[in-house]
Structure formats: C-alpha cells, structure tokens
Amino acid sequence: MVELWFGILTVMIVFFIVLDGWDFGAGALHYIVAGNQEERRALIAALGPLWSWHEVWLVGTGGVLFVAFPRVLATAFPAYYLALFLVLWTLILRGISLEFRGHIPHSMWRSFWDFVFAVSNTTLAVLFGTAFGNLIRGMPLAPGTPLSLPLFTDFGVRGKVGILDWYTLSAAVFAVVCLSAHGASYLSLKTESEIHRRSARAAKVLWAATAVLLAGVSLETFYVRPELFAGMAARPAAWVMLALTAGGLIAIFTGLHSGSELLTFRGGCALIAGLPGTAAASLFPVMLHSTLGPQYSITAFNGSSDVSSLRTAAYWWPIAFAFALTYFSFIGRHYAGRVKLSTDTQRPY
Amino acid sequence: MTDDALFWHRIHFAFTIVFHYLFPQLTMGVAWFLVGWKWLHLRTGDARYNNAARLWARMFGINFAVGVVTGIPMEFQFGTNWSEFSRYAGGVIGQTLAMEGMFAFLLESAFIGALVWGEKRLGPKSHFIAALGVAVGSWTSGYFILVTNAFMQYPSGHSFAADGSLRLESMSRFLLSPWALVQFCHNQAAALVTGSFAIASVGAFYVLRNAKSEQGRLFLKWGTAGGLLASVLVAFPTGDQQAKLVARHQPPALAAMEGRFDSGAMADITLIGQPDVQNRRLDNPIRVPGMLSFLAFGTFHKDVPGLGAFPENTWPTNIELLYYSFHVMAGLGTLFIALMGLATIQRIRGRLESSETLLWVLMLAFPFPFIANTAGWMTTELGRQPWLIYGLFRTSQGYSKAIGSGEALFTLIGFTGLYFLLGLLYLLLIGREIMHSADENQYAVLAMEKAAW
Numbered sequence: 001m002v003e004l005w006f007g008i009l010t011v012m013i014v015f016f017i018v019l020d021g022w023d024f025g026a027g028a029l030h031y032i033v034a035g036n037q038e039e040r041r042a043l044i045a046a047l048g049p050l051w052s053w054h055e056v057w058l059v060g061t062g063g064v065l066f067v068a069f070p071r072v073l074a075t076a077f078p079a080y081y082l083a084l085f086l087v088l089w090t091l092i093l094r095g096i097s098l099e100f101r102g103h104i105p106h107s108m109w110r111s112f113w114d115f116v117f118a119v120s121n122t123t124l125a126v127l128f129g130t131a132f133g134n135l136i137r138g139m140p141l142a143p144g145t146p147l148s149l150p151l152f153t154d155f156g157v158r159g160k161v162g163i164l165d166w167y168t169l170s171a172a173v174f175a176v177v178c179l180s181a182h183g184a185s186y187l188s189l190k191t192e193s194e195i196h197r198r199s200a201r202a203a204k205v206l207w208a209a210t211a212v213l214l215a216g217v218s219l220e221t222f223y224v225r226p227e228l229f230a231g232m233a234a235r236p237a238a239w240v241m242l243a244l245t246a247g248g249l250i251a252i253f254t255g256l257h258s259g260s261e262l263l264t265f266r267g268g269c270a271l272i273a274g275l276p277g278t279a280a281a282s283l284f285p286v287m288l289h290s291t292l293g294p295q296y297s298i299t300a301f302n303g304s305s306d307v308s309s310l311r312t313a314a315y316w317w318p319i320a321f322a323f324a325l326t327y328f329s330f331i332g333r334h335y336a337g338r339v340k341l342s343t344d345t346q347r348p349y
Numbered sequence: 350m351t352d353d354a355l356f357w358h359r360i361h362f363a364f365t366i367v368f369h370y371l372f373p374q375l376t377m378g379v380a381w382f383l384v385g386w387k388w389l390h391l392r393t394g395d396a397r398y399n400n401a402a403r404l405w406a407r408m409f410g411i412n413f414a415v416g417v418v419t420g421i422p423m424e425f426q427f428g429t430n431w432s433e434f435s436r437y438a439g440g441v442i443g444q445t446l447a448m449e450g451m452f453a454f455l456l457e458s459a460f461i462g463a464l465v466w467g468e469k470r471l472g473p474k475s476h477f478i479a480a481l482g483v484a485v486g487s488w489t490s491g492y493f494i495l496v497t498n499a500f501m502q503y504p505s506g507h508s509f510a511a512d513g514s515l516r517l518e519s520m521s522r523f524l525l526s527p528w529a530l531v532q533f534c535h536n537q538a539a540a541l542v543t544g545s546f547a548i549a550s551v552g553a554f555y556v557l558r559n560a561k562s563e564q565g566r567l568f569l570k571w572g573t574a575g576g577l578l579a580s581v582l583v584a585f586p587t588g589d590q591q592a593k594l595v596a597r598h599q600p601p602a603l604a605a606m607e608g609r610f611d612s613g614a615m616a617d618i619t620l621i622g623q624p625d626v627q628n629r630r631l632d633n634p635i636r637v638p639g640m641l642s643f644l645a646f647g648t649f650h651k652d653v654p655g656l657g658a659f660p661e662n663t664w665p666t667n668i669e670l671l672y673y674s675f676h677v678m679a680g681l682g683t684l685f686i687a688l689m690g691l692a693t694i695q696r697i698r699g700r701l702e703s704s705e706t707l708l709w710v711l712m713l714a715f716p717f718p719f720i721a722n723t724a725g726w727m728t729t730e731l732g733r734q735p736w737l738i739y740g741l742f743r744t745s746q747g748y749s750k751a752i753g754s755g756e757a758l759f760t761l762i763g764f765t766g767l768y769f770l771l772g773l774l775y776l777l778l779i780g781r782e783i784m785h786s787a788d789e790n791q792y793a794v795l796a797m798e799k800a801a802w
Contacts, residue, residue, distance in 0.1 A: 048466050049462030052417050056450060065428075066447060073435050077428030100774060305510075309440030
C-alpha cells in the first residue's frame with residue numbers, strides 16, 4: 001500500500017511538472033520568442049485556456065501528500081516556510097498576469113502584465129528546480145529539533161546545508177533551461193508564422209543545452225547522492241523510468257533533426273516525466289533524506305498515514321484520475337491544433 | 350511567545366480564508382444561472398440569454414483566476430502553519446482535501462478555460478457542457494471542503510492509529526455525516542444568495558441607467574427570483590437545521606452565540622444586546638421570550654444551558670466576536686428575505702423597473718451577502734474554539750511549533766499587501782466589464798477597441 005501511494009505521488013508530481021512546466025518555460029521565453037504585442041497575445045492565448053488546469057495538479061499533489069504522507073508534509077513544509085510562500089506568491093502573480101492582461105486594451109497595461117508574466121514564470125522554474133535539488137540532496141534532519149532551513153550556509157552539500165548550494169543552484173539552472181526548451185517545443189506546436197519560427201529555433205538551442213546540462217547534473221548527482229545510482233542499477237522500476245528518459249532524449253533529437261515538432265514535444269514530455277520518475281524509483285523508500293545521517297531520514301514507511309486511511313484512498317483515487325483524463329481528452333480534442341487569434345479569445349464577438 | 354505565535358497563525362489562516370472565500374461564493378452562486386442561460390440559449394436560440402451568459406462568463410474569468418490563486422495557499426498552509434494538525438489528522442481530512450483537488454478542482458479548472466476562452470472554438474453545445482462542468486465542479490469542490498470542516502466541527506467516521514493520530518474508519522460516515530449535509534445545504538444556499546444579489550444588482554444598475562435595458566430587466570428578473578428562493582432556503586430549513594445541530598453538539602457555542610450565561614427552560618432569543626463577558630451578563634438586551642428553546646429543540650420547555658454550565662476551558666475563546674458575527678449573519682439573512690420578497694412582489698405587479706428607490710437599494714445591496722457569508726463562517730469557526738477538531742484536538746496543539754510569530758506575521762503582511770492589490774485590480778476589471786455591457790452599443794464599442802489595440 002505504501003509503495004502504491006509513493007507511486008501515485010510520483011505520478012501527481014510528474015503530471016504537474018510536465019503540464020505546468022511548459023507554461024513556465026513558455027512564459028520564461030515570452031520576450032524572446034514573441035516580439036510584438038500581437039505575438040505576445042498569441043503566446044498567452046496558447047496557454048490561457050489550460051494554465052489553471054495545470055496548476056491544479058499541484059493542488060492534487062499537495063492533497064495526495066496530505067492524505068498519504070502527512071508526516072512528510074508536516075516536516076518539510078515548515079522547514080521551507082519562506083521559500084514555499086515565495087512559490088505561492090509567485091504563482092499568484094503568474095496566474096493573474098495571464099488572466100488580467102487581456103481585459104484592458106491598452107499597451108501600457110499589457111506591457112506591465114507581460115513583464116510580470118515573464119518574470120513570474122522564470123522565477124517559478126528556478127524555484128521548482130531548487131526544490132527538486134533540495135529533495136535529492138536532502139535536508140539536515142535530526143531527531144528532536146524541528147527542521148528549519150536557512151537560505152544558504154557554506155554552499156556545500158553535506159552536513160548542515162541551506163536551501164541554496166552549488167548543487168541546488170545547478171538544479172535550478174537545469175530546470176530553467178529544460179523547461180524553457182519544453183515551453184519552446186509546445187509553442188512551436190501551437191503557434192504560427194514568426195513566433196513559430198523563433199520558438200522552433202529556440203527549441204533547437206535549448207534542447208542541446210539541456211542535454212549538456214543533464215550530463216553535468218547527473219555527474220553532480222553521482223557525487224551528492226551515490227545511492228541514487230546504486231538504486232537505479234538494482235531496480236526494474238528505475239530501468240523503466242530510465243528507458244523513458246532515454247527514449248525521450250532520442251525522440252527530442254530525432255524530432256529536431258527530422259522537423260517533427262510533435263515528436264520533439266512528446267520526447268520532451270517523456271524526458272521531464274522520466275527524470276523525477278527515475279529519481280523516485282531509485283531512491284524509494286527515502287522521501288526526506290537527512291544530510292546528518294541516513295538513520296534520521298523520513299521514509300515512505302515511517303512518514304505515511306495509517307494503512308486503513310491509505311486503503312480507503314486507494315479506492316477513490318483511480319476513479320478521480322480516470323475522470324481527470326476524461327476532461328482532458330474533451331478539452332484536448334477541442335484545443336488540438338494551432339491557436340488562432342480570431343477564435344481563441346475571451347471576446348467571442 | 351508561544352501564545353503569540355498561535356494568535357498570528359490563527360489570524361494568518363483567518364485572513365487568507367476570508368479573502369479567498371469572497372470569490373468561490375460568487376462562482377458557486379452564479380454558476381447555475383450561467384448554466385440556465387446557456388441551456389435556454391441552446392433550446393430557444395434567443396440571443397439575450399447568450400449575451401447574459403457572455404457577460405457573466407467574462408466576469409467568471411476574473412473571479413475564477415483570483416479564486417484559484419488565493420485558494421492554493423489555503424491548502425499549503427495546512428502544511429506550513431498547521432503542521433501538527435496535519436500530522437495528527439492528515440489520514441482523515443487529507444482524504445477530502447485530496448478528493449477536492451482530484452474530483453472537483455480538476456473538473457472545474459478544465460472547463461473554466463473552455464468557458465471563458467472557447468465559445469467560438471467549442472460551439473454552443475460544448476460551450477454549454479463547459480458551463481455545466483464549471484457548475485458541477487465548483488459545487489463538488491464546496492462539498493469536499495465542507496466535509497472537511499464538518500469533521501472539524503463534529504468528528505465522524507474516524508478511529509485512532511497506534512501512535513494516537515487519526516485514521517479513517519468509515520468513508521461513508523465521514524462523507525455523509527449529518528453535519529456535512531446540513532452545512533452544505535446551508536452554505537450553498539448562502540452562495541446562491543450572493544450570486545442572486547450580484548445579478549440583481551447589475552440588473553438594477555442597467556435599468557437605472559436606461560429604463561429600456563433588456564439585459565437589465567433579464568438580470569432583475571432572474572436575480573430577484575433566485576434571491577428570494579435562496580434567502581428563504583438559507584433560513585429555513587437549512588439554517589434552522591444547522592442551529593439544531595449546534596444546540597445538540599456544541600452547546601457552549603450556542604450559548605456564546607446568544608450571549609447566554611445562565612441556564613434554564615423557556616430560553617429567550619436575543620435580538621439586540623452587548624455581551625459583557627467579564628461580568629457574565631448581556632447589556633441592554635431586547636429579547637423574545639422562549640424562542641431559543643423553541644428554535645433549538647422544537648419545544649419551549651427544554652432547558653438551554655448557558656455558558657455558566659460549562660467549564661471555562663471549553664468556552665469559545667472570543668465570545669464577543671462570536672456573538673456579533675452570529676447576529677450580523679442572522680439579522681442580514683432576515684433583511685434579505687424582506688428585500689427580495691418586496692422586489693418580487695413589485696416585479697409581479699410590473700412595478701419593479703419603475704420603483705427607483707427599490708432599484709437603488711437592490712443595486713447597493715450586493716456587498717451584504719458577502720458580509721453575511723463571512724459572518725456566518727466566523728460564527729462556525731469561532732464557535733468551534735477552543736478546539737481545532739471538536740472535543741479531540743485543541744487549536745493550541747495544532748500550529749507549526751517551528752514557525753514563530755515573526756515569520757507568521759511576515760507572511761501575513763505579505764498576503765495583506767498582495768491581496769490588497771488583487772482586490773483593487775479585481776474591482777477595477779469587474780467594474781469595467783459591467784460598464785461595458787451597460788452600454789447599449791457594447792458590441793460596437795468592443796469591436797472598436799479590438800481594432801484599436
């Protein structure tokens with residue numbers, strides 16, 4: 001049962017980061033691929049109808065963490081108190097910049113929200129990258145004292161670590177580049193003319209950079225958490241995830257080479273799903289790794305709810321998930337194809 | 350210092366939830382009107398209904414965006430500010446919070462984008478489905494949140510795990526607890542009051558500006574009819590049933606709501622008065638004899654215990670505020686029935702559009718359901734004190750011990766600033782939408798704007 005819920009939590013995180021990841025990435029590229037107000041409007045229209053649906057996967061992730069692993073939630077959330085509020089506030093700015101921009105047809109109003117939109121999305125990519133870095137590197141968990149992380153200590157990855165160090169910063173850089181590449185793939189699929197051309201070019205550069213950075217971050221991870229690679233070698237679930245990651249990489253570059261934007265986009269989704277998937281499968285059951293001693297780590301087993309609560313939740317979750325995919329197919333069918341400013345507008349007249 | 354931290358954590362949650370709930374109550378209240386208009390448009394092809402739906406769908410876009418972005422911090426605060434509570438009760442209340450996200454919020458958010466952005470892309474039928482999805486999603490969402498709250502008011506369906514924390518024993522007793530069902534009906538009726546008043550208010554504004562405004566007349570008709578129905582439902586049977594549950598399961602809360610310190614049969618209901626907690630009495634009261642006994646238990650002879658009958662450590666922690674909140678809610682609720690009743694009578698007589706005073710009152714009445722809803726929730730939550738989960742877990746046990754008052758205050762100030770800005774922007778944009786549609790040449794104006802940018 002605990003294994004199942006660990007898997008479900010991973011699925012939730014993967015859905016959030018793959019879906020909202022392209023919003024973050026496209027937002028980070030806002031000024032780079034969209035040169036004038038009309039192009040910026042097209043970029044927003046490509047994200048507008050779906051961003052809230054994407055963001056809700058974060059709510060779902062929080063809910064699953066709450067019901068299945070309340071001790072993990074109760075330990076990690078206060079420990080990252082200020083950082084989490086930074087995420088929440090930035091999410092607020094990102095959401096309203098998308099929704100409010102179109103409501104007043106004045107160039108100053110729109111320029112202002114364009115700026116908020118680009119900055120908040122880039123910041124979110126940095127914050128979530130740092131968060132993943134922290135999860136892999138671990139936190140200074142010890143019995144007795146409630147955990148609270150400083151912003152940084154000595155920038156080292158052992159012992160009394162802070163939120164930022166060389167490893168979590170590299171994870172942040174990787175996340176910005178990788179999600180931007182993902183966003184560029186999405187935009188090249190959804191837009192037309194000039195913005196499409198620029199997105200396709202950005203995707204080429206950014207995916208190449210992602211591949212280089214991925215090699216670097218993997219080497220760093222080998223130094224920071226060697227047991228991740230031991231787990232990877234030993235567990236069939238991790239092999240599947242690793243195959244997904246590798247398949248994604250191959251699809252990305254095949255797609256870029258052959259000019260198939262759909263293949264590149266799907267490859268990007270597979271890569272971004274595969275990376276956290278591989279990490280989760282390799283590190284199971286450790287959820288919050290302690291940098292002070294592995295015996296203090298919080299695992300899926302000592303951090304989970306009572307098994308009766310887990311079992312009840314296992315009845316309804318698959319139903320809810322199936323429903324969610326149904327809405328997605330309904331919406332996805334209607335939103336297939338490139339956006340056109342004549343149809344995709346809040347003003348249907 | 351620890352009491353200090355508890356205080357700021359409570360204010361933190363109270364402020365963010367009160368601000369957040371201003372938006373979902375309007376979404377839930379207007380959603381079914383929108384479904385009705387889209388349906389009538391689909392059936393009759395009458396463009397008036399579609400235009401009505403378009404205006405409110407555009408306002409939905411603004412309202413929903415603010416609702417979503419202020420709602421996400423609510424869920425995360427359970428972890429950041431109330432981690433001991435999450436650790437204790439996650440196995441139970443995590444169920445409904447996760448179900449809310451998975452069943453309801455994903456449904457609502459999948460369709461809101463299609464509703465706001467997609468009329469042309471979807472066509473009339475799918476667009477109607479989108480409106481229906483938003484309505485069902487937002488009400489389901491409300492249900493799961495209310496089950497969570499109902500569990501905190503009246504725990505049901507739980508048992509204890511080996512380490513003393515809560516676990517879920519019976520999903521059906523948890524999901525269908527009598528408190529949850531009654532609270533859901535009461536709360537949803539109250540949301541419909543907010544929605545109806547907002548629609549009637551816009552209608553009154555349009556008719557005052559231009560007596561021939563067709564859209565204004567439509568909004569007045571639907572808003573006052575819905576408003577009367579919903580206002581009556583809030584009081585009876587839902588409010589009545591809610592009060593009976595409080596009387597049975599939270600007697601100290603009922604005593605505090607009524608400012609009642611002494612016990613006895615033939616208990617009076619207080620219409621006006623100020624509680625003086627120190628001297629344990631109610632100053633300058635105006636009372637109706639026997640009514641409290643009757644409303645709480647259905648008979649005049651039943652004893653309604655006063656606060657004096659309970660140990661002080663089970664008294665609600667802020668009796669004055671609880672008393673005032675309850676009286677503001679109940680008083681406004683009564684006035685709503687009177688106002689909407691009068692408006693409906695005048696409408697049936699065909700005189701509503703020409704009664705200028707009444708239109709002014711209807712136009713300016715829209716903030717009051719927001720006040721009444723907020724006061725109602727303050728009654729619920731203050732009445733639950735000093736417990737976080739009634740009878741099981743005290744509020745003072747639940748907050749994050751690692752987060753001091755300074756940190757809580759810091760993020761509270763951050764939210765205050767950000768939400769102030771959000772509120773201003775919201776009013777600006779909603780006001781613009783209403784002004785635009787008030788113009789009889791709205792579509793020409795919008796077409797000009799479109800060409801201009």
